[in-house]
Amino acid sequence: MSDEEDEKPRHFHEMELDDRILKAIAKLGWLQPTMIQEKAIPLLLEGKDVLVRARTGSGKTAAFAIPVIQRILCSKKLATEQAIKALILAPSKELCHQICGVVKDLTYKCSREVRCIDIAPQVDLSVQKPLLVEKPDIVVGTPARTLQHLKAGNLNLKKSLEMVVVDEADLVFSFGYEDEIKELMGYMPKIYQAILASATLSNDVKNLKSLILHNPVTLKLEEPDLAPASQLTHYHLYAEEMDKAAILCSLLKLHLIRGKTIIFVNTVDKCYKIKLFLEQFAIPTCVLNSELPAAIRCHSVNQFNQGIYDIIVASDEKSLEDPGTKKEEPAKKSKRKKDKESGVSRGIDFQCVANVINFDFPQDTQAYIHRAGRTARGNNQVRTCFYILC
Numbered sequence: 001m002s003d004e005e006d007e008k009p010r011h012f013h014e015m016e017l018d019d020r021i022l023k024a025i026a027k028l029g030w031l032q033p034t035m036i037q038e039k040a041i042p043l044l045l046e047g048k049d050v051l052v053r054a055r056t057g058s059g060k061t062a063a064f065a066i067p068v069i070q071r072i073l074c075s076k077k078l079a080t081e082q083a084i085k086a087l088i089l090a091p092s093k094e095l096c097h098q099i100c101g102v103v104k105d106l107t108y109k110c111s112r113e114v115r116c117i118d119i120a121p122q123v124d125l126s127v128q129k130p131l132l133v134e135k136p137d138i139v140v141g142t143p144a145r146t147l148q149h150l151k152a153g154n155l156n157l158k159k160s161l162e163m164v165v166v167d168e169a170d171l172v173f174s175f176g177y178e179d180e181i182k183e184l185m186g187y188m189p190k191i192y193q194a195i196l197a198s199a200t201l202s203n204d205v206k207n208l209k210s211l212i213l214h215n216p217v218t219l220k221l222e223e224p225d226l227a228p229a230s231q232l233t234h235y236h237l238y239a240e241e242m243d244k245a246a247i248l249c250s251l252l253k254l255h256l257i258r259g260k261t262i263i264f265v266n267t268v269d270k271c272y273k274i275k276l277f278l279e280q281f282a283i284p285t286c287v288l289n290s291e292l293p294a295a296i297r298c299h300s301v302n303q304f305n306q307g308i309y310d311i312i313v314a315s316d317e318k319s320l321e322d323p324g325t326k327k328e329e330p331a332k333k334s335k336r337k338k339d340k341e342s343g344v345s346r347g348i349d350f351q352c353v354a355n356v357i358n359f360d361f362p363q364d365t366q367a368y369i370h371r372a373g374r375t376a377r378g379n380n381q382v383r384t385c386f387y388i389l390c
């Protein structure tokens with residue numbers, strides 16, 4: 001094969017995928033794999049352990065979900081018994097909900113053959129037990145929740161499990177899941193294929209890698225952390241703190257900022273202040289923060305994605321925690337309960353976002369990257385904007 005042919009992007013239909021997966025991909029409107037999917041899917045189909053490092057919004061979820069589904073469909077041809085084949089771990093309830101949604105989209109032509117359940121919602125264990133007794137092919141959950149079911153004897157992975165995926169691996173340890181992951185390993189079979197997906201290669205990911213992966217291939221794309229300028233434009237506006245709300249309101253009212261918009265702030269209180277302020281000027285908004293119950297957070301993201309609201313005010317105070325401080329510090333001022341398993345700027349797939357506004361300055365480069373990563377996602381070629389008010 002010539003170099004030129006070698007460099008040509010591959011198409012999904014060249015990856016020897018089941019027809020039902022290809023039909024689902026076509027229904028999603030994905031014309032060709034993203035760069036990380038093109039590289040990761042063939043390796044995963046070969047059964048290799050892979051550490052997938054690619055920028056936020058690059059399509060990592062389908063990069064691991066497609067091979068997982070393909071492998072299950074293949075094993076179904078021979079299997080006589082229904083069994084749990086894949087476990088997907090993610091650090092927040094929103095992400096688990098989202099991953100399960102992607103799997104469901106990709107299995108819409110084979111939903112009887114490949115069943116997936118999300119055990120992250122904090123309902124009583126006994127409510128989910130009957131679902132697990134049916135042995136769905138794929139179980140998605142947070143490490144803590146999965147461990148609870150394993151300890152309660154509702155889940156038995158030792159005999160049947162073939163694949164383990166950890167999504168947003170760099171967050172798993174910083175969410176305080178280190179002990180749970182170590183304990184979880186005791187419930188795994190000796191041999192399984194493991195996949196770690198992460199937007200960054202932190203020390204936490206390296207620790208997780210040595211804990212979970214065996215002789216892995218590390219896929220680290222040589223690409224910038226942020227979407228290219230053809231997809232994403234960055235602007236900054238200088239403003240006094242007290243003028244920022246009025247400026248924001250004017251930009252929206254004058255339609256200088258158009259389309260679906262995420263406004264990031266650094267605290268939960270600010271989230272409500274901005275919402276109330278904008279609503280005084282008849283600008284409807286919804287809010288997202290770690291003090292909202294999980295079901296409401298998922299509802300807010302759905303409402304935004306369905307276009308019921310064009311503006312969401314999100315506080316990503318979780319990502320502001322020092323990743324080095326693994327243990328949760330006792331809340332100093334607020335008596336309100338924050339959900340440890342919530343994630344706002346990390347991994348959430350807000351759909352068709354035209355603008356991201358940093359009402360509060362992101363605390364560090366990673367926060368900047370992850371906020372920016374809520375827009376210009378996948379192969380979306382529509383130009384989007386990232387504003388900073390500082």
Ligand SMILES: Nc1ncnc2c1ncn2[C@@H]1O[C@H](COP(=O)(O)OP(=O)(O)OP(=O)(O)O)[C@@H](O)[C@H]1O
Pocket residue numbers: 029030031032033034037054055056057058059060061062198199346347348349373377378379380
């Ligand atoms: N091949 C593709 N073509 C077009 N769009 C795609 C493709 N694959 C995934 N997408 C879309 O790209 C968006 C981002 O995908 P995904 O959430 O998997 O990214 P990610 O790399 O996991 O990001 P993050 O690190 O923020 O979690 C989604 O809306 C998804 O539907």
